[in-house]
Amino acid sequence: MNREELIKRIRERKTFLCVGLDTDVSKIPQGVTPLEFNKAIIDATREHCVAYKPNLAFYEAMGIEGWELLQETMSYIGNEHFTIADAKRGDIGNTSTQYAKAFFEKLNFDSITVAPYMGRDSVEPFLQFKNKWAIVLALTSNVGAFDFQMEQGVSDRLYEKVLKEVSSWGSPENIMFVVGATKAEWLKDIRAIIPDHFLLVPGVGAQGGSLEEVVKYGMNNDVGLLINASRSIQYASNIPEDYAKAAKAEAERIHEQMKFFL
Amino acid sequence: MNREELIKRIRERKTFLCVGLDTDVSKIPQGVTPLEFNKAIIDATREHCVAYKPNLAFYEAMGIEGWELLQETMSYIGNEHFTIADAKRGDIGNTSTQYAKAFFEKLNFDSITVAPYMGRDSVEPFLQFKNKWAIVLALTSNVGAFDFQMEQGVSDRLYEKVLKEVSSWGSPENIMFVVGATKAEWLKDIRAIIPDHFLLVPGVGAQGGSLEEVVKYGMNNDVGLLINASRSIQYASNIPEDYAKAAKAEAERIHEQMKFFL
Numbered sequence: 001m002n003r004e005e006l007i008k009r010i011r012e013r014k015t016f017l018c019v020g021l022d023t024d025v026s027k028i029p030q031g032v033t034p035l036e037f038n039k040a041i042i043d044a045t046r047e048h049c050v051a052y053k054p055n056l057a058f059y060e061a062m063g064i065e066g067w068e069l070l071q072e073t074m075s076y077i078g079n080e081h082f083t084i085a086d087a088k089r090g091d092i093g094n095t096s097t098q099y100a101k102a103f104f105e106k107l108n109f110d111s112i113t114v115a116p117y118m119g120r121d122s123v124e125p126f127l128q129f130k131n132k133w134a135i136v137l138a139l140t141s142n143v144g145a146f147d148f149q150m151e152q153g154v155s156d157r158l159y160e161k162v163l164k165e166v167s168s169w170g171s172p173e174n175i176m177f178v179v180g181a182t183k184a185e186w187l188k189d190i191r192a193i194i195p196d197h198f199l200l201v202p203g204v205g206a207q208g209g210s211l212e213e214v215v216k217y218g219m220n221n222d223v224g225l226l227i228n229a230s231r232s233i234q235y236a237s238n239i240p241e242d243y244a245k246a247a248k249a250e251a252e253r254i255h256e257q258m259k260f261f262l
Numbered sequence: 263m264n265r266e267e268l269i270k271r272i273r274e275r276k277t278f279l280c281v282g283l284d285t286d287v288s289k290i291p292q293g294v295t296p297l298e299f300n301k302a303i304i305d306a307t308r309e310h311c312v313a314y315k316p317n318l319a320f321y322e323a324m325g326i327e328g329w330e331l332l333q334e335t336m337s338y339i340g341n342e343h344f345t346i347a348d349a350k351r352g353d354i355g356n357t358s359t360q361y362a363k364a365f366f367e368k369l370n371f372d373s374i375t376v377a378p379y380m381g382r383d384s385v386e387p388f389l390q391f392k393n394k395w396a397i398v399l400a401l402t403s404n405v406g407a408f409d410f411q412m413e414q415g416v417s418d419r420l421y422e423k424v425l426k427e428v429s430s431w432g433s434p435e436n437i438m439f440v441v442g443a444t445k446a447e448w449l450k451d452i453r454a455i456i457p458d459h460f461l462l463v464p465g466v467g468a469q470g471g472s473l474e475e476v477v478k479y480g481m482n483n484d485v486g487l488l489i490n491a492s493r494s495i496q497y498a499s500n501i502p503e504d505y506a507k508a509a510k511a512e513a514e515r516i517h518e519q520m521k522f523f524l
Contacts, residue, residue, distance in 0.1 A: 022357070024360075055353075055357055055360075057351070057353060057357040057358070057360035057361045057364065058357075058360050060360070060361065060364040060365075060368075061360040061361070061363045061364040061368065062368075063329065063333075063364070063368045063369075064326055064329045064330060064333075067325065067326045067329050068326060071325070071326075086353075088351065088352060088353050088377070088380075089319070089350065090350060090377060091317075091319060091348075091350050092402070092403075092404045092406075093404070095284070095317055095319040095320075096319070098286075098317075098319035098320050098322070098323040099319045099322065099323070101323045102319065102322040102323040102325070103322075106322075106323065106324075106325045107325075115350070115352060115377045115379050115380075116379065116409075116410060117377050117378065117379045117399055117402075117410060117411065118350075118377075118399070118402050118404060118406050118407065118411075119404065119405070119406020119407060119408065119409030119410055119411070120405070120406045120409050121404050121405050121406040122404065122406050123406075137379055137380070140354070140379075140380050141354075142354045142355070142380060142381065142383050142384065143381070143382070143383050144354075144380050144381020144382045144383040144384050144385075145380065145381060146381065147378075147381030147382050147427055148378060148379060148381055148420065148423065148424065148427075149379065149380075149381070151415050151416075151420065151423060152415060152416055153413050153414060153415055154413075154414055158410065158413065158415075158420065161410065161413060162410065165409055165410075
């Protein structure tokens with residue numbers, strides 16, 4: 001899905017919600033299979049979101065069954081939503097190319113999250129695929145973000161240098177950045193560096209963080225935001241008869257807030 | 263496998279070679295299946311190496327078949343070699359725990375490579391498993407290493423800060439570091455920061471880099487080195503009748519050099 005199509009869908013559906021699919025077998029309601037669970041969550045949230053983001057770790061933890069679950073989940077999502085492989089990959093060139101093939105071609109994802117530590121030749125292979133995206137970690141929402149990302153360099157903090165460097169390797173048509181919502185006020189400075197790029201913002205919901213603040217500092221003329229919520233939707237209830245309804249209610253609540261800003 | 267056992271095997275077999283299993287379907291000899299190929303490479307190199315390192319990207323690029331191939335390859339390797347999942351994972355805590363389960367429990371790897379960008383809470387989950395290891399990226403051997411890893415901070419370069427910080431989160435019993443061999447002379451400074459940790463050194467072989475230099479600056483009293491070669495062994499020949507013999511010859515050549523230092 002290209003940028004124009006993504007923006008069109010956001011405007012039509014009046015939502016920039018991304019639903020995370022962190023499907024944890026120890027948390028899904030008893031008697032419900034992981035595939036049934038994913039399908040129910042997708043059906044419950046389809047009209048309220050513009051993107052889905054399966055977190056690869058949860059699928060890999062299930063082994064081969066997890067890989068099958070991921071394929072079936074992707075095919076159930078279909079083509080009306082932007083899809084993000086939350087995989088945080090990044091390796092030397094020929095290896096990154098293999099990851100790109102795995103996620104863009106085998107699994108048909110629109111995008112993949114990428115860690116920038118190994119530099120340009122680890123990110124560029126993901127930029128060689130038409131209408132596909134690399135979503136590069138800049139400032140994450142966890143406590144550990146303070147260990148290295150906030151490190152002051154000669155002129156910039158590390159995450160600022162990442163924004164400046166990485167944005168020069170591609171364009172707002174094939175690069176997005178991950179920016180945590182727990183530091184919404186910093187979005188102002190971030191927007192000064194990258195006014196046009198889409199930002200994938202985790203940390204609204206279970207990780208705390210205010211939608212209003214994120215919109216205030218992070219939204220641009222093309223919206224430019226994908227706000228993710230995972231656990232607060234998927235695990236709104238763990239009662240078999242109730243979880244899909246509870247997920248829908250939470251997605252709808254966020255959707256209603258988002259309509260206000262679009 | 264714990265540190266003591268690893269050192270014992272290195273001393274007994276007189277080798278600290280790690281054989282990378284970057285099994286690329288476009289490169290293996292015609293008419294040979296990926297599993298036959300891996301088994302032949304393992305049989306050809308077993309006595310010459312102490313570790314195997316499957317590169318996850320190549321398996322994920324094959325989809326479900328790749329996951330099966332990885333399981334079968336791991337079971338064929340057995341328990342006499344240290345195993346490294348070259349996956350370069352790293353995510354917020356609950357996600358890293360899922361990756362740890364996937365690689366340590368489902369696939370029974372001894373270790374996994376981890377990217378440090380997301381900080382302490384992304385690395386620590388890998389340190390909670392007995393006799394399992396996190397092998398953290400410090401200074402990689404690709405050109406992109408200069409983009410961020412070499413960035414000068416207030417007192418240290420980023421990779422030096424990574425070495426100092428990360429080594430304080432665990433011990434030389436459960437943390438190793440990836441240090442590229444293309445900068446062998448820097449191993450001296452690295453050893454001043456982390457005298458005891460094992461280093462996983464890629465970049466001897468296809469990526470260039472001298473074994474002698476690495477040993478000179480990087481070896482410690484417990485050897486403290488795992489030197490990886492992937493393509494130079496796996497793809498020494500692409501002739502079906504010949505590739506296993508050629509792989510063995512190349513592994514043996516490196517083994518003979520290593521004996522000299524042990």
